[in-house]
Every structure is written in C-alpha cells, then in structure tokens.
Amino acid sequence: DTEVTQTPKHLVMGMTNKKSLKCEQHMGHRAMYWYKQKAKKPPELMFVYSYEKLSINESVPSRFSPECPNSSLLNLHLHALQPEDSALYLCASSHREEYNSPLHFGNGTRLTVT
Amino acid sequence: AQSVTQPDIHITVSEGASLELRCNYSYGATPYLFWYVQSPGQGLQLLLKYFSGDTLVQGIKGFEAEFKRSQSSFNLRKPSVHWSDAAEYFCAVAPYNNNDMRFGAGTRLTVKP
Numbered sequence: 768d769t770e771v772t773q774t775p776k777h778l779v780m781g782m783t784n785k786k787s788l789k790c791e792q793h794m795g796h797r798a799m800y801w802y803k804q805k806a807k808k809p810p811e812l813m814f815v816y817s818y819e820k821l822s823i824n825e826s827v828p829s830r831f832s833p834e835c836p837n838s839s840l841l842n843l844h845l846h847a848l849q850p851e852d853s854a855l856y857l858c859a860s861s862h863r864e865e866y867n868s869p870l871h872f873g874n875g876t877r878l879t880v881t
Numbered sequence: 882a883q884s885v886t887q888p889d890i891h892i893t894v895s896e897g898a899s900l901e902l903r904c905n906y907s908y909g910a911t912p913y914l915f916w917y918v919q920s921p922g923q924g925l926q927l928l929l930k931y932f933s934g935d936t937l938v939q940g941i942k943g944f945e946a947e948f949k950r951s952q953s954s955f956n957l958r959k960p961s962v963h964w965s966d967a968a969e970y971f972c973a974v975a976p977y978n979n980n981d982m983r984f985g986a987g988t989r990l991t992v993k994p
Contacts, residue, residue: 771924809971809984810925857924869915870982872924 770794771873773858779879782848788876790841790858798864799841801833802857810857816841817864848880883908885974887985894962895993902957902988904972914955915973916946931955967992
C-alpha cells in the first residue's frame with residue numbers, strides 16, 4: 768500500500784472542463800511534488816512545494832495551477848487542457864527537499880483529455 | 882549538467898536467472914543515486930539509494946546496487962529474478978536536492994517463465 772494517496776485514479780475531461788487532482792500524505796513530509804509522466808517515458812518534474820510554499824515551477828503552462836492548502840494536501844487544478852496533456856500525473860512527497868530524502872510516490876492519476 | 886543514462890531500453894530474462902540493469906551518470910562530483918521500480922499503472926517505489934560509505938547497497942525485494950566511481954556507474958543486480966519483478970526500472974541522480982533529481986529513460990524488464 769502506498770502512503771501517498773492520489774484521487775481520482777482515472778479522469779477523462781474535455782478541453783473546456785475544470786477539474787482537480789488531489790494528493791494526500793500523512794507521513795509528516797514537508798516537501799511535495801507534482802510530476803507528469805507520458806507513456807514509456809520517465810517522470811518530469813512540474814512543481815515543488817516546500818513547507819507549503821511553491822518552491823519550483825518548471826515552466827509549466829498556466830492551465831495547470833497547483834495549490835498546497837496544508838502540509839498534508841496537494842492539489843493540481845486543471846483548466847482548458849489540451850489533448851497532449853493526457854498523461855499519468857504523479858504526486859510525491861519527501862521529508863524535505865534535501866537530497867538525502869527519498870521521494871515517496873502515489874499511484875498517480877491517469878488523465879485523458881478529449 | 883548532470884545526466885543519467887540507462888543504455889538498455891528493454892531486457893528479457895528467464896525466471897530464476899540473474900539480472901543486471903545498467904546505469905551511468907555524468908556529474909563532476911559524487912551525486913546521490915537511486916533506483917526506483919514502477920509496475921504497470923502504479924507509481925514509483927524506491928528500491929535503494931546511495932549517498933556515501935559502502936559502495937555495495939542493499940535494497941528491498943532482494944535487489945542490490947554497486948557504485949563504481951571509476952566507471953561512473955550504479956548498476957542494479959538481483960541474483961534470481963521472480964516473475965513479479967517484471968516492471969519498469971528507473972535510475973535517478975540528485976546532485977544537490979530533489980529539485981535537481983534527474984531520471985534515466987528507464988529499462989523495461991520482461992521475465993520469461
């Protein structure tokens with residue numbers, strides 16, 4: 768069982784829809800991450816939150832909007848997505864951003880944009 | 882810039898055979914190295930990590946990896962593969978912190994009965 772929980776597991780949305788992905792962890796981790804993974808590719812970092820503050824935005828389009836309401840929750844708000852945004856979206860957490868803090872991943876949300 | 886290379890896109894081994902997955906990194910100093918495994922439709926699970934000290938690192942599920950500075954390698958090994966080991970394996974390097982973590986392209990492992 769994963770200690771990082773992501774909901775929903777699958778999401779199909781149209782290009783005009785607004786939806787949100789949710790991620791939750793109760794390990795006391797203070798760094799949380801969003802990754803995007805296309806088929807047969809490694810994960811690509813999108814955003815990092817450290818102590819509930821946005822630390823890194825890897826030049827992600829504004830149609831993706833992250834939010835960290837508290838130290839246990841991480842959301843990714845989606846609006847006006849494109850079909851090429853279809854992918855597996857992975858949430859991860861770590862004790863801190865520092866290197867000696869391995870990432871714990873959720874099982875992801877499989878997003879399809881029609 | 883740091884990078885990590887997994888030369889083998891796909892490897893097939895028979896159940897019970899030994900396994901070695903290759904990983905090479907490019908970085909000026911010794912980075913922090915990880916191996917993750919991803920089963921179909923799942924997230925990534927940490928198998929093992931190397932920060933310093935003993936260059937032979939033991940991980941979960943019977944995996945081990947050896948850091949070789951002279952070869953800039955961090956190869957993953959398992960003496961006897963089980964059918965449940967079929968998955969995608971990612972080597973990753975994090976020179977400073979997790980924001981700089983870079984994943985290799987991955988190696989897909991198929992296990993033959």
